[in-house]
Amino acid sequence: MHLGRFHHVVDHLERHFRAAKITEHLEAAAAALDQFTQTRIESNVAEFRTKLAAALDASEDVADELQQPYAQQVIIDLSLQNLLPPSVRRTVEKVVADHGFDSTSLSTALKKQAKDFSNQIAYLKQLDTSLRGLSAEYTEVEAEHAEFGLLLPREAVGEKLPDLSKEFDRISNLARAVNELTGQPEYDSKVVTISSSWWQIFLDIPVDQIVLWTVAIERIVALFKSNLEIKSLQKQLGEREIPEKILKAISEEVDKKVTSELDTIAHDLVKQFGKIEDLGRRNEVETQLRQGLHYLARRMNQGAQVELNVGVPDEPEDPVVTEGEEPNHALLAANQGLRARIAELRAIRGSAMKASETSLQIDMASPLLLEEVKPTGEK
Numbered sequence: 001m002h003l004g005r006f007h008h009v010v011d012h013l014e015r016h017f018r019a020a021k022i023t024e025h026l027e028a029a030a031a032a033l034d035q036f037t038q039t040r041i042e043s044n045v046a047e048f049r050t051k052l053a054a055a056l057d058a059s060e061d062v063a064d065e066l067q068q069p070y071a072q073q074v075i076i077d078l079s080l081q082n083l084l085p086p087s088v089r090r091t092v093e094k095v096v097a098d099h100g101f102d103s104t105s106l107s108t109a110l111k112k113q114a115k116d117f118s119n120q121i122a123y124l125k126q127l128d129t130s131l132r133g134l135s136a137e138y139t140e141v142e143a144e145h146a147e148f149g150l151l152l153p154r155e156a157v158g159e160k161l162p163d164l165s166k167e168f169d170r171i172s173n174l175a176r177a178v179n180e181l182t183g184q185p186e187y188d189s190k191v192v193t194i195s196s197s198w199w200q201i202f203l204d205i206p207v208d209q210i211v212l213w214t215v216a217i218e219r220i221v222a223l224f225k226s227n228l229e230i231k232s233l234q235k236q237l238g239e240r241e242i243p244e245k246i247l248k249a250i251s252e253e254v255d256k257k258v259t260s261e262l263d264t265i266a267h268d269l270v271k272q273f274g275k276i277e278d279l280g281r282r283n284e285v286e287t288q289l290r291q292g293l294h295y296l297a298r299r300m301n302q303g304a305q306v307e308l309n310v311g312v313p314d315e316p317e318d319p320v321v322t323e324g325e326e327p328n329h330a331l332l333a334a335n336q337g338l339r340a341r342i343a344e345l346r347a348i349r350g351s352a353m354k355a356s357e358t359s360l361q362i363d364m365a366s367p368l369l370l371e372e373v374k375p376t377g378e379k
Helices: 003-020 024-039 041-060 071-075 085-097 103-134 161-181 208-241 244-273 278-302 329-358
Strands: 147-151 190-193 200-203 307-310
Touching: 003 041, 003 161, 003 190, 003 244, 024 041, 041 161, 071 147, 071 200, 071 278, 085 244, 085 307, 103 190, 103 244, 103 329, 147 161, 147 208, 161 200, 161 208, 161 278, 200 329, 208 307, 208 329, 278 307, 307 329
Parallel strands: none
Antiparallel strands: 147 200, 147 307, 190 200
16 A cells, blocks of 8 residues: 555545545434424424435445555555445435434434444544644656556566566556557656555656557456356356356357457557557557556456556636726636636546556456456467
């Protein structure tokens, strides 16, 4: 776990809980029930429902930053899943279902649940305060920069130096193919952070590459989803004692289809984003990219997660113009241009982060077991 990235996630968790006010909403719902118990006025029931709905809605308004693979790992490590969707709604709805016919009992149960949530949130706030007080490192993507991150399970990669050396070579080959494809053959991606538990590596990449990576991840995930449905069906057929030769034929057909589609993805990316004019070199880079996408898809099939992000500048402030003064038209025009760029970056960032989230959705219960495609020349 990297301290700067950990601090970044803790900060966003603290912001979420401070804004959501889940415990306050639950306590207010319980208070409305107490009023109903005393007065039997129906408006108190309506207030209870309003406050309860506010608690559930607020709990589900989660920033994109907290839905990324790295943040999800931190949330699991801190055992905070029960404070985030969909757990909060399930927990509260169960409390209501268990005590729904007794306003006194339900009020008591909601207060207890609010207290349990509050205790966990208090620890998180203490952690955030401590990290700030110690001036702990805080890592976020700089404005006008982008990142490509890979979170790799140790069991898929290995733990010895030769294993890591081979892994980094494959990541480097994939990154170099993308760099050359997009017109930057001399650019080598800088390692922003690297850490363990899982092997986690984040690379600084040009902002104009992020759309290519977004398209690649979206299409790989879509490929998995469509073919895993077939794999799931194959598994069900196996449980019904369908002949092995039929199951094997299905598996081989899926493998061929996946391999062919990955080749198509590589070809389409070269066609859409390629800036290499030399046809021979273009074909060589497409081969390198195809091998890189096979590597990436295989790792994702083994549980690896991808994280894409873009740094967005702060909104500019227009100068205050006093009466009788001429506004600074050059500065206003520059600010207008910056706002247009910010809007563009936010749109790119939104798509990239959504693609990152999809890498968490691959069903590991029905692996495709892709064959390893080694880089040209590797034995």
